[in-house]
Amino acid sequence: MSVTTHVVRSLTSEIATELTTETLLKLANREIGAIHVRGYYPVDVAGEVAQKAINHQALGNYHKQHTSSVGRVYMPHIDTKWDAELSKKYHDAALPAIADVRSMFHPYLSPVDRVRLELQELWPAGANLMRLRERACFVGAFRVFQPSTSEFYPHNDAIDQETDAPEIEGILNQLVANIYLQVPDEGGNLQLWLREPTEDETKIILDVEGLDPASVEAPVHEIHPEAGDLIIFSPRMLHAVTVGHGKHRVGAAAFIGTKGPQEPLVYWS
Numbered sequence: 610m611s612v613t614t615h616v617v618r619s620l621t622s623e624i625a626t627e628l629t630t631e632t633l634l635k636l637a638n639r640e641i642g643a644i645h646v647r648g649y650y651p652v653d654v655a656g657e658v659a660q661k662a663i664n665h666q667a668l669g670n671y672h673k674q675h676t677s678s679v680g681r682v683y684m685p686h687i688d689t690k691w692d693a694e695l696s697k698k699y700h701d702a703a704l705p706a707i708a709d710v711r712s713m714f715h716p717y718l719s720p721v722d723r724v725r726l727e728l729q730e731l732w733p734a735g736a737n738l739m740r741l742r743e744r745a746c747f748v749g750a751f752r753v754f755q756p757s758t759s760e761f762y763p764h765n766d767a768i769d770q771e772t773d774a775p776e777i778e779g780i781l782n783q784l785v786a787n788i789y790l791q792v793p794d795e796g797g798n799l800q801l802w803l804r805e806p807t808e809d810e811t812k813i814i815l816d817v818e819g820l821d822p823a824s825v826e827a828p829v830h831e832i833h834p835e836a837g838d839l840i841i842f843s844p845r846m847l848h849a850v851t852v853g854h855g856k857h858r859v860g861a862a863a864f865i866g867t868k869g870p871q872e873p874l875v876y877w878s
Contacts, residue, residue, distance in 0.1 A: 628644055628646050629731065646838065647838050650837045662753055668681070684699050710749040721786070732870070764814045764820065765845050782845065784864070784865040790860055796854050801829055863878055
């Protein structure tokens with residue numbers, strides 16, 4: 610397995626409240642900690658689609674030791690790690706999966722499609738769907754956290770820990786956009802450490818997909834999102850999701866790769 614070890618790096622704790630060219634560039638450059646836009650998507654539409662995601666026939670689980678109770682609709686790229694057969698399955702299903710997710714929001718624009726359009730407009734060089742070995746990627750995965758059981762332990766995400774496809778060359782940072790469709794009244798909080806894992810922590814994350822929460826310091830931010838909110842941050846930094854109670858926590862998500870302002874952004878799930 611070819612894995613790039615990222616340098617531990619901290620950054621300012623500022624959270625921007627608007628998605629603009631300036632805030633997007635600052636986030637990509639790690640000059641701010643996150644972008645949190647409240648009320649980004651209509652709550653009534655979000656709630657209806659959340660129920661569709663919870664009951665979707667393609668709802669499965671992440672192939673992770675500590676997060677197997679976290680559901681996702683359609684296979685994300687992270688579950689293809691270095692497996693040619695799974696990669697083929699992922700790419701074969703990518704465009705039909707995008708179309709199906711989009712249809713769940715019809716006649717309204719899906720939140721991930723809105724993010725895709727705004728990234729294309731705001732980023733200096735535009736934005737495109739990621740293609741790996743010239744095959745389109747899926748984007749727009751739903752994440753479904755079960756009440757009282759599902760959580761993400763402290764971890765990070767990096768595309769170069771999953772593939773060595775030539776198209777990822779030059780990626781300087783990786784962002785993730787989460788649009789929350791339904792949230793529990795209590796818990797289901799996003800925790801951000803605003804630092805990359807140490808070399809030893811990275812080894813643990815790659816082995817068991819998450820750190821023991823007791824082994825790390827308190828997070829810099831702990832955010833309880835509301836339905837309809839958009840939060841964008843760098844998942845190469847340590848982050849986690851706490852257990853929620855009462856209702857499912859459902860969100861739509863897209864990873865975003867940055868190669869500098871002179872190159873288009875790329876997105877995938």
